[in-house]
Amino acid sequence: MGLKIVVIDFGGQYTHLIARRVRELGVYSEIVEPENLERILEKKDVGGVILSGGPRSVLDESIATLDLIFSASPPLPVLGVCYGHQLIAKRFGGVIEKGGGREYGRTKIKIIHRDAILDGLPDEFWAWMSNWDIVVKPPRDWVVTSISEKGTITSMTDNSRIYSTQFHPEVTHTEHGLRILENFLRSVCHIDRWWNPGEQLSSIIENLKNTVREDERVICAVSGGVDSVTTAVILSKAIEDRLYCIFIDTGLLRKNEKENVENTLKKMGVKNLITIDASSRFLEKLKGVRDSEMKRKIIGEEFIKVFEEIASSLPNVKWLAQGTIYPDVVESGKTGRQTALIKSHHNVGGLPEKTTLKILEPLRDFYKDEVRAIAQKLGIPRDIWTRHPFPGPGLAVRVIGEVNVEKLEICREASAIVEEELKNAGVYDCVWQAFAVVGDDRWVGVIGDKRVDGYTVTIRVVESIDGMTADWYRIDYNILDKIARRIVNEIPKVTMVTYAVSSKPPSTIEPC
Ligand code: XMP
Numbered sequence: 001m002g003l004k005i006v007v008i009d010f011g012g013q014y015t016h017l018i019a020r021r022v023r024e025l026g027v028y029s030e031i032v033e034p035e036n037l038e039r040i041l042e043k044k045d046v047g048g049v050i051l052s053g054g055p056r057s058v059l060d061e062s063i064a065t066l067d068l069i070f071s072a073s074p075p076l077p078v079l080g081v082c083y084g085h086q087l088i089a090k091r092f093g094g095v096i097e098k099g100g101g102r103e104y105g106r107t108k109i110k111i112i113h114r115d116a117i118l119d120g121l122p123d124e125f126w127a128w129m130s131n132w133d134i135v136v137k138p139p140r141d142w143v144v145t146s147i148s149e150k151g152t153i154t155s156m157t158d159n160s161r162i163y164s165t166q167f168h169p170e171v172t173h174t175e176h177g178l179r180i181l182e183n184f185l186r187s188v189c190h191i192d193r194w195w196n197p198g199e200q201l202s203s204i205i206e207n208l209k210n211t212v213r214e215d216e217r218v219i220c221a222v223s224g225g226v227d228s229v230t231t232a233v234i235l236s237k238a239i240e241d242r243l244y245c246i247f248i249d250t251g252l253l254r255k256n257e258k259e260n261v262e263n264t265l266k267k268m269g270v271k272n273l274i275t276i277d278a279s280s281r282f283l284e285k286l287k288g289v290r291d292s293e294m295k296r297k298i299i300g301e302e303f304i305k306v307f308e309e310i311a312s313s314l315p316n317v318k319w320l321a322q323g324t325i326y327p328d329v330v331e332s333g334k335t336g337r338q339t340a341l342i343k344s345h346h347n348v349g350g351l352p353e354k355t356t357l358k359i360l361e362p363l364r365d366f367y368k369d370e371v372r373a374i375a376q377k378l379g380i381p382r383d384i385w386t387r388h389p390f391p392g393p394g395l396a397v398r399v400i401g402e403v404n405v406e407k408l409e410i411c412r413e414a415s416a417i418v419e420e421e422l423k424n425a426g427v428y429d430c431v432w433q434a435f436a437v438v439g440d441d442r443w444v445g446v447i448g449d450k451r452v453d454g455y456t457v458t459i460r461v462v463e464s465i466d467g468m469t470a471d472w473y474r475i476d477y478n479i480l481d482k483i484a485r486r487i488v489n490e491i492p493k494v495t496m497v498t499y500a501v502s503s504k505p506p507s508t509i510e511p512c
Contacts, residue, residue: 005029006048010051017171019367096135103148105173116187274310395412398438400438407438459483475499
């Protein structure tokens with residue numbers, strides 16, 4: 001392993017994006033809470049630190065833990081972004097004006113002193129700002145390297161190893177942002193490209209072989225998504241038929257999911273697949289439930305019950321394998337920075353907290369796009385690793401109000417049409433998610449001379465980088481028209497199709 005980059009999380013919405021960009025540039029990165037810094041720095045494998053953005057004001061808090069970074073020996077290169085920029089200014093005696101941020105969104109930046117991180121950039125470029133406080137005076141002997149059109153200090157350096165930007169180099173709206181991060185990695189931290197997720201495969205498999213004893217068996221819940229299928233295939237490479245995969249049909253899954261999973265695992269040489277149709281159990285529990293958090297809770301609990309019933313019937317099962325990926329690890333380790341619960345995003349039911357089995361999470365260090373690269377390397381069919389994310393509670397979060405067989409069937413069929421038409425038009429791979437939603441809204445239609453009080457189906461297609469923010473996809477009208485006609489013609493009882501045109505925020509991606 002080469003040197004890694006630590007991204008310190010101050011609760012900014014782009015923290016994961018910074019870490020992902022660093023990995024895209026071939027350097028392994030980890031997100032760390034400020035209070036865990038000491039333990040991380042002890043290992044001496046950190047080649048640089050990035051201080052993320054954050055929602056608070058640096059004027060309101062103590063920054064004592066950060067001294068560990070600035071006093072590290074040998075000295076650590078540091079890049080501060082937005083809130084990180086202000087933290088650095090505060091630490092070294094600069095002046096910050098509270099609420100002085102006059103610029104938000106795309107802002108023109110002018111370079112006035114070209115330092116190592118601005119190397120190779122044009123004299124002027126557009127960058128993304130999202131600030132409230134600003135640095136109005138840099139620390140003594142520091143150099144201001146760029147300013148905005150309004151004269152705000154937008155970047156500065158101590159001319160040695162500490163750099164900071166008021167704007168966000170990690171977002172795509174910042175021109176040459178990736179170049180800034182690359183300059184920091186190569187010219188300031190002196191770390192070359194070394195991280196390649198596909199190359200980790202043999203050591204992951206080796207690790208699993210050494211962890212699971214010859215007489216022990218492993219169970220793994222597979223849903224048909226890229227994370228669980230990749231987890232199962234990796235495990236079967238390591239422990240072969242000591243792996244049992246379990247596919248639970250909750251009745252809330254996408255069309256043809258059972259066949260997909262069976263075919264894929266068979267093709268990949270995964271031997272023991274147990275499938276169970278538990279749909280009537282789930283539907284019974286969901287009867288009359290309209291609240292979406294309640295739905296999530298019920299589905300999670302029922303899933304654990306069904307899963308444990310199967311697991312307890314198998315001999316010598318000691319391990320539970322899960323398709324947990326890096327954002328799940330970081331999220332579950334959160335120290336309460338996020339103030340409001342928006343949605344409880346559990347992956348199929350929070351199994352680890354309740355089980356006595358030991359846990360295997362071979363993908364816990366990887367982002368989704370890295371898992372896709374690993375899946376590709378394993379030879380998993382393209383259809384699986386290019387699949388859109390699908391929520392753990394399944395179609396229950398796409399059926400507004402009570403979940404019943406009729407609405408589920410409409411949602412499932414309509415979503416399959418949306419996906420099929422986007423694939424036909426070559427658009428599927430360009431969007432984050434595309435699906436249909438059905439609720440209780442009705443629309444009167446005339447089908448074959450008969451008046452029908454039918455359902456309204458809403459199509460949601462969004463573009464996103466990480467699901468944290470999203471924009472509605474400006475879909476071609478001809479594609480939309482084809483989708484709408486097919487839904488009304490092919491699915492009984494649907495009389496109206498609408499298209500969702502709100503971005504996230506304020507709307508979320510899934511309706512419930
Ligand atoms: P929202 O709807 O919060 O979704 O904008 C953001 C991303 O998360 C997925 N999602 C979930 N995933 N369990 C999951 O495993 C859930 O309960 C859940 N709710 C939303 C959603 O599909 C999108 O990609």
